[in-house]
Amino acid sequence: MTTVTPLHTDLAPKAIGPYAQAVRANGFLFTAGQIPLDPVSMEVVAGGVAAQTEQVLANLSAVLSGAGCSWESVAKTTVFLRTMDDFSAMNEVYARVFGDSRPARSTVAVAGLPRNVSVEIELVAVLPSASPTA
Numbered sequence: 736m737t738t739v740t741p742l743h744t745d746l747a748p749k750a751i752g753p754y755a756q757a758v759r760a761n762g763f764l765f766t767a768g769q770i771p772l773d774p775v776s777m778e779v780v781a782g783g784v785a786a787q788t789e790q791v792l793a794n795l796s797a798v799l800s801g802a803g804c805s806w807e808s809v810a811k812t813t814v815f816l817r818t819m820d821d822f823s824a825m826n827e828v829y830a831r832v833f834g835d836s837r838p839a840r841s842t843v844a845v846a847g848l849p850r851n852v853s854v855e856i857e858l859v860a861v862l863p864s865a866s867p868t869a
Contacts, residue, residue, distance in 0.1 A: 737761055744801035747794040748772040751849070757798050759862060764802045768815065768857040769794040770849055784821040784853040788828040791856050796832075799860060806836045808860040814842040815855040825854055 741755035742764070750756055750767065757766040771780045771787035772794070780790045799805060816825060822842065838858070848855050 742802055744797050746774060746797035748774045748777060757802065762862050764804055764860040764862050766795060766798050766858050768855040770852045770855045779850050779852055785824045785828050787852055787854050788825045791854055792832045795856060795858060803863045804860045806833050809836060809838040809858050810861055811839045811859040813857050815845050815848060817848055817853045819844045821853055
């Protein structure tokens with residue numbers, strides 16, 4: 736039987752709807768999509784897609800850390816952009832943050848994102864064998 740365990744960390748924005756920041760299931764961590772919310776103010780960060788991508792990845796880093804994972808644990812990401820015109824700016828930040836890690840990735844342009852942000856990212860990571868209970 737599969738156990739699905741929700742994960743929450745105060746270092747990332749709290750869920751703004753009926754969902755978890757992430758869940759653990761069958762040795763994997765599945766995150767909800769993160770948008771560029773400051774976890775303290777719960778406001779969208781100022782700036783363009785590069786600044787927004789920085790915040791999204793900082794939020795995801797906090798969720799990963801809360802599960803005992805790192806960027807090297809990430810197997811798959813999905814990037815949602817308001818426009819593909821933002822791809823290069825997002826990709827530059829993404830590449831710097833991920834470093835030598837190269838998870839599988841899909842990037843799609845969508846008609847709209849929550850709070851009219853420019854970028855949202857979700858990911859799947861492999862959990863360490865002895866995952867903390869964050």
